[in-house]
Amino acid sequence: AQSVSQHNHHVILSEAASLELGCNYSYGGTVNLFWYVQYPGQHLQLLLKYFSGDPLVKGIKGFEAEFIKSKFSFNLRKPSVQWSDTAEYFCAVNAPQAGNMLTFGGGTRLMVKP
Amino acid sequence: KAGVTQTPRYLIKTRGQQVTLSCSPISGHRSVSWYQQTPGQGLQFLFEYFSETQRNKGNFPGRFSGRQFSNSRSEMNVSTLELGDSALYLCASSPEGVGGYTFGSGTRLTVV
Numbered sequence: 001a002q003s004v005s006q007h008n009h010h011v012i013l014s015e016a017a018s019l020e021l022g023c024n025y026s027y028g029g030t031v032n033l034f035w036y037v038q039y040p041g042q043h044l045q046l047l048l049k050y051f052s053g054d055p056l057v058k059g060i061k062g063f064e065a066e067f068i069k070s071k072f073s074f075n076l077r078k079p080s081v082q083w084s085d086t087a088e089y090f091c092a093v094n095a096p097q098a099g100n101m102l103t104f105g106g107g108t109r110l111m112v113k114p
Numbered sequence: 115k116a117g118v119t120q121t122p123r124y125l126i127k128t129r130g131q132q133v134t135l136s137c138s139p140i141s142g143h144r145s146v147s148w149y150q151q152t153p154g155q156g157l158q159f160l161f162e163y164f165s166e167t168q169r170n171k172g173n174f175p176g177r178f179s180g181r182q183f184s185n186s187r188s189e190m191n192v193s194t195l196e197l198g199d200s201a202l203y204l205c206a207s208s209p210e211g212v213g214g215y216t217f218g219s220g221t222r223l224t225v226v
Contacts, residue, residue: 034215044204044217090157099170101147102206102215104157 002027002095006105013081014113021076021108023065023091032094033074034102035065039087047089050074061085083114116140118207118218126224132193135221139186139207145169146188147215148180151202160203163188195225 005024013019025031035047048059055067065076074091091105119138127133139146147170148160159172163182180190186207192199202222206215 036217043219044206046214046216049214092157100145100162100164100208101159101170101172102149102157103159104149106156 002031002093002098002103004091004093004103004105006089006091006108008108009106010109010111012111012113015083016080017112019076019078019081019085019110021089021091021110023074023076023105025072025074025091025093025103027072027093027095027098029095029097032096033065033067034092034094035059035063035074035076036090036092036104037087038090038107044090047076081110081112083112086110086112118205118216120203120205120218120221122221123219124222124224126226127195129195129197129225131195132191133195133223134189134191135203135205135223137188137190137205137207137218139188139205140216143207143209143216144186145208145210146182146186147206147208148188148190149204149206150174151204151220152200157204160190192223197225199223200225 003026007022033050036044047063048057050057050067058064089108092102121136145164147162151157162170166182177193182188202220204220205218208215
C-alpha cells in the first residue's frame with residue numbers, strides 16, 4: 001500500500017518569504033500526484049496535479065511543484081507567500097494500479113504573518 | 115457548473131444511532147469517493163463507487179457502508195455510531211474515476 005509523508009506539520013512565514021513544503025511517497029509503480037489546500041472553514045481545493053510529462057507543474061495562485069521520481073518526492077513551492085495563503089496543505093497520491101483512491105499526507109499548517 | 119453538494123452540513127447524533135449522508139457529484143461525474151477527516155487520523159479513504167458499483171474500499175469496519183444511484187448520487191451510512199466516528203466526512207467526484215477529484219464541503223458529524 002502506498003503512503004505519503006509530509007515532514008513539516010507547522011510552518012510559519014512572513015509575507016513575501018519563499019515557501020517549500022515537502023512531500024514524499026512510497027510506491028514503486030506509476031503514480032498521480034496532487035496538492036490540495038484547505039483554507040479555514042472551507043473545503044479542499046485542488047492546487048495542482050501531476051499525471052505525466054514535464055515534472056515541473058504549475059498550479060493556481062502562483063504555486064508550483066516538482067516531481068522527482070528518483071526521490072519519490074513532490075514538493076510544493078511558492079516564491080513569495082501572502083497572508084491569504086494561510087491554510088492547511090495536503091499532498092496526495094493515487095496509484096492507478098492499486099485502485100481509484102487518494103492517499104493523503106498528514107497535512108502542513110501554514111501560517112503567514114502579515 | 116455546480117460543485118459537489120453534500121447534505122446535511124452538520125449532524126449531531128447519539129451513540130448507537132445510525133446516520134445517512136448524501137453526496138451529489140458534479141454533473142457528468144460517474145465516480146464518487148468518500149473520505150473521513152479527523153484531527154488525529156487525517157484524511158482517510160472510505161470507499162469509491164463508479165456506475166453504482168463499489169470499486170474500492172478502505173480499511174473501515176463494516177458499520178460504514180455506501181451506495182450509488184443511477185444518477186451518480188451517493189449515500190454513505192454509518193450504523194451503531196461510536197464517539198470515534200465524529201469527523202468531517204468528505205465526498206469527492208471525478209469524471210472517470212482517475213484524477214481530477216473535486217471535493218464537497220463535507221458533512222460534520224458529531225456523536226455524543
